[in-house]
Amino acid sequence: MSAPNKSYDPVEVEALKPEEIERMRDEAVAAIAAAPDLKTLREVKAAHVGDRSPLALANRELSALPPHARADAGKRVGQARGAVNKALAARQEELEAERDARVLVEEAVDVTLPYDRIPLGARHPLTTLADRITDVFVAMGYEVAEGPEVEAEWYNFDALNIAKDHPARTMQDTFFVDSGRGDGTRLGDGLGPDASGDVVLRTHTSPVQIRSMLDREPPVYVICPGRVYRTDELDATHTPVFHQIELLAVDEGLTMADLKGTLDHMVLSLFGEGLKTRLRPNYFPFTEPSAEMDMECYVCHGASVGDPDNPCRTCSSEGWIELGGCGMVNPRVLAACGIDADRYSGFAFGFGIERLLMFRHNVEDMRDMVEGDVRFTRPFGMEI
Numbered sequence: 001m002s003a004p005n006k007s008y009d010p011v012e013v014e015a016l017k018p019e020e021i022e023r024m025r026d027e028a029v030a031a032i033a034a035a036p037d038l039k040t041l042r043e044v045k046a047a048h049v050g051d052r053s054p055l056a057l058a059n060r061e062l063s064a065l066p067p068h069a070r071a072d073a074g075k076r077v078g079q080a081r082g083a084v085n086k087a088l089a090a091r092q093e094e095l096e097a098e099r100d101a102r103v104l105v106e107e108a109v110d111v112t113l114p115y116d117r118i119p120l121g122a123r124h125p126l127t128t129l130a131d132r133i134t135d136v137f138v139a140m141g142y143e144v145a146e147g148p149e150v151e152a153e154w155y156n157f158d159a160l161n162i163a164k165d166h167p168a169r170t171m172q173d174t175f176f177v178d179s180g181r182g183d184g185t186r187l188g189d190g191l192g193p194d195a196s197g198d199v200v201l202r203t204h205t206s207p208v209q210i211r212s213m214l215d216r217e218p219p220v221y222v223i224c225p226g227r228v229y230r231t232d233e234l235d236a237t238h239t240p241v242f243h244q245i246e247l248l249a250v251d252e253g254l255t256m257a258d259l260k261g262t263l264d265h266m267v268l269s270l271f272g273e274g275l276k277t278r279l280r281p282n283y284f285p286f287t288e289p290s291a292e293m294d295m296e297c298y299v300c301h302g303a304s305v306g307d308p309d310n311p312c313r314t315c316s317s318e319g320w321i322e323l324g325g326c327g328m329v330n331p332r333v334l335a336a337c338g339i340d341a342d343r344y345s346g347f348a349f350g351f352g353i354e355r356l357l358m359f360r361h362n363v364e365d366m367r368d369m370v371e372g373d374v375r376f377t378r379p380f381g382m383e384i
């Protein structure tokens with residue numbers, strides 16, 4: 001490096017002329033004031049304060065000045081740079097405050113707005129109730145059995161001892177399925193030992209009894225939940241599509257006492273201990289003897305009977321709730337399935353899940369169960 005030049009006149013060094021330094025300062029301050037955002041301000045800072053900015057270069061020139069001139073020029077450059085840094089800090093603060101205020105507004109969350117996340121689905125209470133009942137029997141060693149919903153008449157009626165001219169065929173209003181083949185063959189062909197019948201939407205889950213007995217050697221212990229169809233109009237207490245659960249036990253030496261004990265256990269498992277069940281004589285072609293099964297009202301335990309001051313909505317003050325039909329499997333049904341009715345006996349029962357859901361949960365209108373409104377299903381819990 002060369003020695004200081006004693007004759008050097010700072011006024012002659014272009015970058016250090018007072019008006020030049022003022023111009024640099026004013027330009028920098030103006031650019032800083034004009035920076036509309038923090039990004040531009042960063043660029044302005046690089047241009048006017050950075051190592052290669054005019055004022056930094058001017059500052060570098062100072063070292064070449066003789067000492068007497070350096071103090072003066074240094075003071076001017078220092079003041080200019082100070083003013084620029086001050087303007088920069090002020091604008092920085094201003095822009096940061098603006099940004100913070102804007103972010104607060106833009107990112108504000110209105111916690112009162114309804115959320116639009118897709119709600120989690122859950123199984124229908126009819127399904128969970130059917131599963132719960134099924135589980136009671138699976139725990140006792142029963143097997144779950146299923147059959148087709150489009151069923152041959154033979155399984156739905158004939159094999160269950162409901163002959164063609166049997167009045168019981170009219171007890172259940174049946175949907176018949178048009179085979180639509182037009183070639184003389186029937187959809188039901190091959191579906192059962194008697195292929196001459198029509199095809200129906202099964203009117204009950206009892207045909208699964210037949211399929212289970214044909215598929216297995218006794219002993220048979222099956223529980224059969226499923227969807228069934230009848231030509232009913234949809235109203236508060238009817239629906240053309242509904243669910244039943246069917247039970248069948250075939251073994252040596254089974255009696256009505258086993259049926260009663262099984263029913264007692266089911267009621268205990270679903271509603272709690274100490275509830276009585278009772279059987280009332282009834283008629284079904286596929287059971288002999290047949291009965292209607294009732295359970296003691298789990299709400300009033302019979303206390304509402306004859307007490308008009310304390311009516312019970314659950315049992316309509318009857319003290320008993322009707323569950324469904326049951327009985328000892330008719331030997332003719334066993335025979336139709338190739339089971340030796342002298343050696344084996346069986347019991348069966350079947351009932352509607354919708355009705356059970358209605359009185360177990362005080363559902364007053366069956367239509368609520370089919371309309372798919374989550375406001376109905378949600379109170380049952382989001383069990384999956």
Ligand code: DAH
Pocket residue numbers: 203204205206246247284286287324325326327348349350351
């Ligand atoms: N299948 C009958 C119906 O839908 C209900 C029924 C009654 C089922 C008695 C049975 C039974 O298993 O033993 O009306």
